[in-house]
Structure formats: C-alpha cells, structure tokens
Amino acid sequence: MRALLAAAIVLAAAAGEAGAEAKRDVRIESDPPGADVYLNSKDEGSLCKTPCTIKAPVGEQIVIIEIANHVSLIEGLVVPAKGKPPVMKFKLQRAVGTLVVKGPEGARIRVGDVDKGKAPAKLEVDAGPQTITLTLNGKQVLQDLIEVEANQEVVVRGKDVAAAGKQPDPPKGGGESGGGEEIVVDDGGGEGGAGGAGGSGGTVNQGGEPSPRGQRGKLVALSGVVDVGFRNFTYQNVKQDSDPMTPDELPDEKEGGQVIAGPMIEVWPGTIAGVPALRGLALVGRVQFPINKQPVTGGRLTGTTTTFWQSLEISARHRWTLSKASIEVNAGYVRDQHQFNTSNMNDLSLVPDADYRSVKIGVRGSLLLGKLEPYVAGENRIVLSGGKALEGRFSLGASASGLRGALGSYARLGPFLGRLEASFTRYSWTFKYEPTDRFKADGASDSIIMISAGLGYAY
Numbered sequence: 001m002r003a004l005l006a007a008a009i010v011l012a013a014a015a016g017e018a019g020a021e022a023k024r025d026v027r028i029e030s031d032p033p034g035a036d037v038y039l040n041s042k043d044e045g046s047l048c049k050t051p052c053t054i055k056a057p058v059g060e061q062i063v064i065i066e067i068a069n070h071v072s073l074i075e076g077l078v079v080p081a082k083g084k085p086p087v088m089k090f091k092l093q094r095a096v097g098t099l100v101v102k103g104p105e106g107a108r109i110r111v112g113d114v115d116k117g118k119a120p121a122k123l124e125v126d127a128g129p130q131t132i133t134l135t136l137n138g139k140q141v142l143q144d145l146i147e148v149e150a151n152q153e154v155v156v157r158g159k160d161v162a163a164a165g166k167q168p169d170p171p172k173g174g175g176e177s178g179g180g181e182e183i184v185v186d187d188g189g190g191e192g193g194a195g196g197a198g199g200s201g202g203t204v205n206q207g208g209e210p211s212p213r214g215q216r217g218k219l220v221a222l223s224g225v226v227d228v229g230f231r232n233f234t235y236q237n238v239k240q241d242s243d244p245m246t247p248d249e250l251p252d253e254k255e256g257g258q259v260i261a262g263p264m265i266e267v268w269p270g271t272i273a274g275v276p277a278l279r280g281l282a283l284v285g286r287v288q289f290p291i292n293k294q295p296v297t298g299g300r301l302t303g304t305t306t307t308f309w310q311s312l313e314i315s316a317r318h319r320w321t322l323s324k325a326s327i328e329v330n331a332g333y334v335r336d337q338h339q340f341n342t343s344n345m346n347d348l349s350l351v352p353d354a355d356y357r358s359v360k361i362g363v364r365g366s367l368l369l370g371k372l373e374p375y376v377a378g379e380n381r382i383v384l385s386g387g388k389a390l391e392g393r394f395s396l397g398a399s400a401s402g403l404r405g406a407l408g409s410y411a412r413l414g415p416f417l418g419r420l421e422a423s424f425t426r427y428s429w430t431f432k433y434e435p436t437d438r439f440k441a442d443g444a445s446d447s448i449i450m451i452s453a454g455l456g457y458a459y
Contacts, residue, residue: 223456
C-alpha cells in the first residue's frame with residue numbers, strides 16, 4: 001500500500017512538472033512601448049503592457065498587439081518546447097488619415113491645439129475625432145469636430161470672409177448670410193446594397209457654430225438591384241403511394257435564369273442626427289419583383305403553371321471600421337417567395353411552392369482597398385413560415401431553417417455606387433406525416449444561387 005502511495009506521489013509530481021513545462025516565458029517588446037498584449041483572443045483581456053513577459057503555451061499561438069492611434073497587429077507565435085525562450089519585437093504603425101483644407105486661402109489652421117500652417121493644405125493627422133479651427137483676418141470662420149478615419153480623407157472647404165468693415169457676400173442660392181463651410185467625408189464607401197460613398201454639405205453661422213444642416217457622411221442612398229437566380233429543390237426519403245397509377249407525386253424541382261429586380265433605399269440616421277457613435281448605423285429597405293415567369297411542365301401537371309419569384313427585406317446594420325478593414329453586424333426581416341401561378345389548383349400541390357418569411361442575423365467582413373471593397377458575408381435565417389402550400393401537405397407539421405453565404409465587392413466613383421455579388425442560400429426542411437397522408441417525405445433541401453448586381457447614388 002505504501003509503495004502504491006509513493007508511486008502516486010511520484011506520478012503526480014511528474015504530471016505537475018509536465019504541466020509547468022507546457023507554458024514558457026515569452027518576451028514582448030513594441031515600438032512605441034505601452035501596447036496591450038493579448039494571446040489568441042481578446043476575450044480574457046490584456047495580459048500586460050509592453051515591454052513585458054508573458055507565459056504562453058508550447059506550440060503555435062496568436063499574439064495581438066494594440067495601442068491607441070496605431071494599427072493593431074495580429075502575428076503568429078511559435079513557442080518551442082526546448083531551447084532559448086523567444087523574444088518578439090513589433091513596430092506599430094500610426095493609424096492616420098488625411099485632412100485636406102481647401103480654403104479660405106490664407107486661413108490659419110489649428111487641429112486641436114496645434115498650429116498646422118495656412119490653407120490650402122493637405123495634412124496627415126491621427127485617426128479619430130479631431131477639432132479643426134480656421135481663422136482669417138483675426139476672425140474665426142470655422143470650428144468643428146470631425147471624425148477622421150484611418151487611411152481615409154476628409155475634405156474641408158470654407159468660404160472667404162470679407163475684410164474688416166465690409167459685409168460678406170451672401171451664399172450662392174440665397175439663404176443665411178455669413179461664413180460657411182462644406183465638409184465632404186470619404187469613409188471607404190461600400191456600406192450599402194449597391195455600395196456607399198460620398199458625403200453631404202453643411203454650413204456654419206458667423207460665430208463658427210455648426211448649423212443643423214452641418215451633417216457629414218452619407219445620409220441616404222438609392223439603388224437599383226437586379227438578381228438572376230437558380231433553384232434546386234430536392235425531397236429526401238420520399239415514400240411513394242402504393243397506388244401504381246399515382247407515381248412521383250413529390251417530384252423535385254429545378255429552375256434557372258429567374259430574374260427579379262427592384263429598388264433599395266438606405267438611410268443613415270446617426271449621420272442625420274449628428275451622433276458620431278451611431279454614424280455606422282444604417283436602415284435598409286429593399287423590394288424586388290419578378291421580371292420573367294417561366295413555364296413549368298411535365299409530371300402530373302395538367303394546367304398552365306409558371307414560376308413566380310419575389311423578395312422583400314427590412315433590416316438594420318451597424319458597421320465598424322478598423323484600419324483597412326471593416327466588420328458589420330445586421331439583423332432584420334426577409335421574405336423570399338419561390339412560388340408558382342397556376343390555372344389548376346391541384347397542380348399547386350405538386351410543385352414546391354415556398355414563401356419563406358424569416359428573421360435574419362448576419363455578419364460581414366470587408367477590406368477597404370480605395371475605390372473597391374471586397375467582402376464576405378454570412379447569415380442565419382430563422383424561418384417563421386415556409387408557406388402554407390408546402391407546409392400544409394404534411395398533417396403532423398413541417399418546419400424549415402436557413403443559412404446564407406455571399407462573396408462580393410462594392411465599387412465607388414464619387415457619389416455613384418456599384419455592387420456585384422454571388423450568394424448561396426440553403427433552406428432545410430423537416431416533414432412529419434401520418435401513414436395515411438397522400439404525401440410522405442422525411443425532409444427536403446431548397447438551394448438557391450443568386451448573382452446580384454446593383455447601381456446607385458448616395459447623398
């Protein structure tokens with residue numbers, strides 16, 4: 001017994017030593033110092049601030065280095081089981097944007113409390129909120145808080161102020177008198193159905209305070225969207241009726257080249273209200289109508305039957321920009337109709353007439369490459385209803401769930417927007433039936449491939 005106890009103690013000690021050897025010290029240094037260090041993810045919080053030493057598991061790891069006003073670094077780290085502990089050194093790049101001041105000519109520019117010379121000028125400033133002040137002939141002609149995004153450009157145009165003792169000319173087109181400015185924000189675009197870009201003008205009063213019209217960024221975008229779709233509906237484990245005169249009562253369905261088109265509108269309420277924290281929030285409305293209706297023949301169809309596709313979306317999304325990339329979350333209501341028009345209602349029971357009404361929850365990641373923004377997106381579709389025509393065939397019930405993935409890219413040329421996307425949506429069905437039911441199948445899959453193109457204008 002004593003021998004067994006001694007052996008257990010030895011094994012426990014060996015296991016403790018092995019566990020201790022599972023982690024090794026890793027030295028982390030950065031330029032500039034003071035950066036937060038995360039290992040594998042940010043869920044557990046910062047381990048330390050550089051320069052510092054962390055304990056990392058042996059093997060391949062991911063180290064994340066972050067400090068304010070600099071581009072975050074995500075690097076691979078290999079921690080060897082033996083040998084000299086590694087030392088990681090990182091050079092962090094500043095996260096900067098460009099401030100372009102086009103006037104009034106000769107105006108003194110201050111960004112925060114720092115004098116930046118005279119207009120016109122093109123200045124590199126730290127990303128984030130910046131207070132810009134313009135003074136001319138001893139008068140303040142502009143003071144505003146501007147959000148500068150990394151690797152993007154903010155353009156400020158101010159109107160000249162007349163010399164002392166002379167009233168300034170009224171703005172063109174009438175309206176209030178006094179100094180004014182127009183701000184154009186280029187935030188990388190591509191936030192909408194057909195992409196997003198451009199900006200809006202605003203004015204300030206003579207005292208330099210922004211007027212209610214002084215909004216920045218996109219306010220609204222209107223696009224036309226055209227989709228070409230391909231559908232493959234397949235039943236699973238079909239039980240054929242015992243009557244040999246009624247074979248193939250649940251035929252599969254394939255459709256190709258279906259075209260739907262319609263308008264899409266996007267509104268940025270945070271920008272309209274002038275709330276910087278909600279600048280990435282957008283409300284989206286889209287409706288698409290059938291362009292071509294294709295005839296359906298074969299099987300036991302006796303009447304004239306044609307396809308009918310239509311789509312509706314009402315959703316909200318919020319986007320965050322991180323250096324040269326962005327991430328977006330979205331949620332809303334989607335209705336996808338893959339239905340049929342028929343002159344014989346009995347034919348409707350033989351085709352997969354689906355009317356999907358779903359709550360969608362999705363995420364999208366984008367790269368910001370100047371005028372182009374490639375992206376990848378994914379969605380979960382919580383199907384509230386799949387349509388009475390299909391659900392009603394199975395007496396004990398039917399339910400569906402959906403997933404959607406997409407690859408695409410936005411393009412931007414001034415206020416004009418474009419988008420090209422390929423997507424795949426799959427609805428999975430589960431059916432329950434009585435032995436006496438006419439239709440018997442365990443489930444089905446409804447796969448829809450869409451090629452989508454959009455063209456629009458943002459204000």
